Structure formats: C-alpha cells, structure tokens
Amino acid sequence: MHTYSFPKDFLWGAATASFQVEGHLEADGAGESNWLHFCRKPGTIENDDIPLVGSSQYTLYKEDVQLMKWLGIKAYRFSIAWSRIFPEGTGRINPAGLDYYNRLIDELLANGIEPWITMFHWDLPQALEEKGGWLNKDTCKAFGDYSGYVASKITDRVKRFFTVNEIICFTRAGYGDGGSAPGLRLGRKEVNQTIHNGCLAHGMALAALRANAPKDVIVGLVDNPGNYVPAIETPEHIEATRKAFRLQNGQILTLIREGRYPDEVIADLGADMPEYTDEELKLIGAPIDFQGLNIYTPEYVMADDSAPRGYRIIPRCASHPQMNVEWLKFGPECLYWTPRHCHDLWNTVPIYITENGCPSADRLASDGEVYDTDRTMYLRTYLRNAQRATAEGIPLKGYFVWSLLDNFEWAQGFQKRFGIVYVNYSTLKRTPKMSAKFYRSCIAANAVL
Ligand code: PNW
Numbered sequence: 130m131h132t133y134s135f136p137k138d139f140l141w142g143a144a145t146a147s148f149q150v151e152g153h154l155e156a157d158g159a160g161e162s163n164w165l166h167f168c169r170k171p172g173t174i175e176n177d178d179i180p181l182v183g184s185s186q187y188t189l190y191k192e193d194v195q196l197m198k199w200l201g202i203k204a205y206r207f208s209i210a211w212s213r214i215f216p217e218g219t220g221r222i223n224p225a226g227l228d229y230y231n232r233l234i235d236e237l238l239a240n241g242i243e244p245w246i247t248m249f250h251w252d253l254p255q256a257l258e259e260k261g262g263w264l265n266k267d268t269c270k271a272f273g274d275y276s277g278y279v280a281s282k283i284t285d286r287v288k289r290f291f292t293v294n295e296i297i298c299f300t301r302a303g304y305g306d307g308g309s310a311p312g313l314r315l316g317r318k319e320v321n322q323t324i325h326n327g328c329l330a331h332g333m334a335l336a337a338l339r340a341n342a343p344k345d346v347i348v349g350l351v352d353n354p355g356n357y358v359p360a361i362e363t364p365e366h367i368e369a370t371r372k373a374f375r376l377q378n379g380q381i382l383t384l385i386r387e388g389r390y391p392d393e394v395i396a397d398l399g400a401d402m403p404e405y406t407d408e409e410l411k412l413i414g415a416p417i418d419f420q421g422l423n424i425y426t427p428e429y430v431m432a433d434d435s436a437p438r439g440y441r442i443i444p445r446c447a448s449h450p451q452m453n454v455e456w457l458k459f460g461p462e463c464l465y466w467t468p469r470h471c472h473d474l475w476n477t478v479p480i481y482i483t484e485n486g487c488p489s490a491d492r493l494a495s496d497g498e499v500y501d502t503d504r505t506m507y508l509r510t511y512l513r514n515a516q517r518a519t520a521e522g523i524p525l526k527g528y529f530v531w532s533l534l535d536n537f538e539w540a541q542g543f544q545k546r547f548g549i550v551y552v553n554y555s556t557l558k559r560t561p562k563m564s565a566k567f568y569r570s571c572i573a574a575n576a577v578l
Contacts, residue, residue, distance in 0.1 A: 135515075170312070173540065293350055
C-alpha cells in the first residue's frame with residue numbers, strides 16, 4: 130500500500146484540444162476557424178507560428194492512441210473542431226469532418242480508452258465570428274444545433290461530453306484583452322455580454338445533447354475558475370475563502386451552478402451587467418452530471434472583517450515561484466481547494482480535474498531523453514493535493530493531465546511545451562519525457578509516487 134493511494138475506480142486520463150494538436154486544419158473540406166484567421170495576421174502569435182501541421186494528430190492518431198495505451202490512461206479528453214463538421218458554422222454539413230472523429234473514436238475504443246469529448250475548445254467557425262461571434266446570441270443557438278447533430282451521430286459510442294472549455298478564455302481574453310481570437314478590445318458591458326453568451330452556449334448545448342442522446346450519456350462542462358486558497362487553514366480563513374471563490378467566479382461557475390447571478394455580482398457590475406432573460410437562466414442553470422475543472426495556479430485569501438465582503442485576496446509576492454510561463458505561479462494546494470469549494474458550496478456531483486500541467490523548457494538530452502524535472506515535481510506535488518481531496522471524501526473522480534503531447538499553445542505558439550510527450554516539430558517524432566514515465570508509474574500504482 131502506498132502513502133498517497135487513490136480510490137480503486139479513479140479515472141486517469143490525458144487531454145488535448147483540436148486546434149492545438151490536430152494540424153491539417155483545412156483538410157477534407159474543413160472551414161476556417163477564428164483561431165486560424167487570427168493566426169494568419171502577422172505579429173499576433175509568437176514567432177508567427179501557425180499549427181497547419183503542428184503535432185499532426187489528424188494523421189498520427191493511431192500512434193498517439195498507442196502512446197495512451199503505453200501510459201495506461203483509461204480516458205482521452207479531446208475536442209471536436211466545429212468548422213470541420215459545419216464549415217460555415219451552420220447549415221451545410223461536411224461528412225468528411227465527422228469521419229475523422231469516427232476514426233479516432235473507434236481507434237480509442239478498440240484500445241480500451243474512453244473518449245471524453247469537448248464540443249468547443251475555442252475554435253469558432255470564422256463565418257460565425259464575422260456575424261459577431263460570442264457577442265451574438267445566434268452563435269449560442271448555432272452551437273446547440275451543432276452539438277445536437279454531433280450527438281445524434283456518435284452517442285452510440287461516446288458517453289461523456291463537455292459542452293465548452295473555459296468560458297473566460299474564449300470571451301474576455303478574445304473580446305476584452307485582445308490576446309486571443311478574435312483579438313478585440315471591447316468595453317466592459319460588451320465583454321460581460323460575451324461571458325454571459327458563453328454560459329448560454331453551454332446551456333443550449335446541454336439541452337441539445339440531452340435531447341439527442343440516450344440516457345446513459347452524461348454531460349458537464351469544463352471551467353477554469355479562479356482557485357482561491359486559504360493562506361491559513363483555520364475555519365475563519367476557510368469560510369472567507371469559500372466566499373471569495375463563490376463571488377469572484379460569480380459570472381460563470383456560480384451562475385451555472387446556482388442558475389442566477391449572485392446579488393453582489395449584480396451590484397458590482399451595475400450598468401455593465403449583460404442583457405439576459407429568465408428563460409436563459411433556466412437553460413444556464415440546468416443540472417449538469419459532472420463538473421470539469423482546469424486547475425493550474427492559486428490565489429491566496431485571508432479573512433478580513435474590515436473588507437467589504439469579509440475577505441482579502443493577497444497579492445502574490447515578487448519572489449513567488451512560477452513555472453516556465455508568467456501566469457503559472459506554483460501552488461499545488463489549489464488542486465485540493467477548488468474541488469473542495471465546489472463540493473462545499475453546491476450539490477455533490479462527480480468532479481474531474483480536466484486539465485493540470487505546466488510548460489517546461491524541454492530539450493532532448495544527448496541520450497535522446499527529455500528530463501523535465503520541474504514538470505515531474507509539479508505533477509507530484511499537485512497530485513498529492515488531488516489525493517488529499519479523495520482521502521477526505523470529496524467526490525473527485527478523475528484527473529486528466531494537460532497535455533498528452535506538446536502542442537500549439539495559442540498566442541505563445543510552439544514556444545511553450547505542455548506535453549508529457551515531446552514532439553519534434555520537424556520530424557513529428559514523439560518521445561515520452563521523464564514526466565510521462567512518472568505519470569505511467571503513478572497510474573500503474575494508482576498512487577502518487
Ligand atoms: C488552458 N491563464 O488555457 C486551455 O484549456 C488549454 O487549451 C491551454 O493550452 C492550457 O490551459 C495551458 O495554458 C489557459 O492565463 C490559458 O490563467 C491561460 C490561463 C489559464 C488557462
């Protein structure tokens with residue numbers, strides 16, 4: 130028996146996303162996505178990288194499934210590129226696009242790996258972007274239609290669905306901060322509208338999946354809430370931190386789990402509140418079967434009676450260690466606290482960590498291996514916090530590492546490598562890193578080693 134063992138049925142997995150790993154973005158009749166359009170503007174992406182070939186899972190999926198088998202993962206989380214199925218986002222269907230996903234699904238199942246599918250991981254058909262993208266509620270409706278259509282074609286074999294991935298990243302980052310597609314810098318009210326519409330898209334896809342799938346299909350979403358960690362584990366600080374978690378995530382996760390905007394959020398946003406109806410809130414707040422959480426980095430909180438809401442978010446000090454990218458501060462406790470807050474605040478649904486990982490400055494050593502010591506340390510310490518959650522009875526049922534293999538890290542292009550498997554982008558050769566061997570051993574032992 131190991132010190133840090135997981136429950137017997139704990140689900141070990143790995144995650145990727147269509148735009149980041151597939152390559153061959155316009156093959157077999159696929160339409161252009163807003164991300165491809167964005168990448169084509171010189172100066173937007175580091176090094177002007179474009180994943181037209183990238184890691185090429187589109188052609189190498191069989192090899193990648195063998196890698197998954199070697200790792201011992203039981204589930205593979207990947208996304209479907211909407212514009213492969215509906216090149217213009219709505220209307221005309223491109224059957225060749227669905228054929229690719231059918232090949233991948235069948236290959237996974239033949240190798241004993243469950244497909245866990247994200248319906249939208251940021252690559253919006255460019256035709257819809259040109260009609261306003263996530264500012265336009267017609268996009269939500271189109272997303273529901275696409276999701277329902279795909280469900281009607283694959284739910285004989287696929288039983289696990291996520292509607293959307295990380296609403297804040299495809300809305301605020303794309304329409305407010307400008308660093309993601311479509312690269313706009315709109316005002317606060319409009320940005321809040323895109324966030325609301327992202328939640329509505331989730332609700333509409335949830336309804337469409339339920340309507341088009343047999344009863345054994347389960348549906349959730351993937352969110353990346355702010356991860357609030359009590360600086361000190363006493364009841365007083367824990368309670369303040371739970372409050373921070375609920376309010377700071379009020380426009381997305383709390384809205385979806387409670388079906389309404391918290392009063393404090395309505396007060397804080399004031400005139401910048403988005404437009405919405407009660408009917409929309411019903412769709413948004415409909416029960417989900419499980420909660421996917423992407424967790425990377427913590428925010429620390431202390432109770433403070435003199436603060437308006439009773440908590441204070443503590444700015445991280447300048448020497449706080451970070452992984453190999455600015456935004457990713459090291460803080461393994463968040464892998465325990467975010468599932469714990471979700472469990473404490475809302476009804477108990479199974480929780481899955483749908484992404485966790487870090488980018489390392491990976492290099493092939495002279496012996497042909499990749500010694501990613503920082504990633505191995507990161508995964509070990511974070512996984513111990515996931516194990517703590519399971520040991521305390523929090524319904525954390527599985528963990529997907531981000532990512533199976535090196536891929537296109539959005540605006541940072543190919544410069545940031547998040548894979549546990551190294552990809553040589555010239556030869557497309559895959560080399561499992563030290564962290565992959567570590568992860569494989571943990572899976573075999575069902576414990577953190
Ligand atoms: C997630 N942040 O994005 C995405 O789901 C993945 O596609 C991505 O490759 C992965 O995490 C690693 O970045 C995030 O700035 C990007 O806090 C940035 C942040 C969070 C998540």
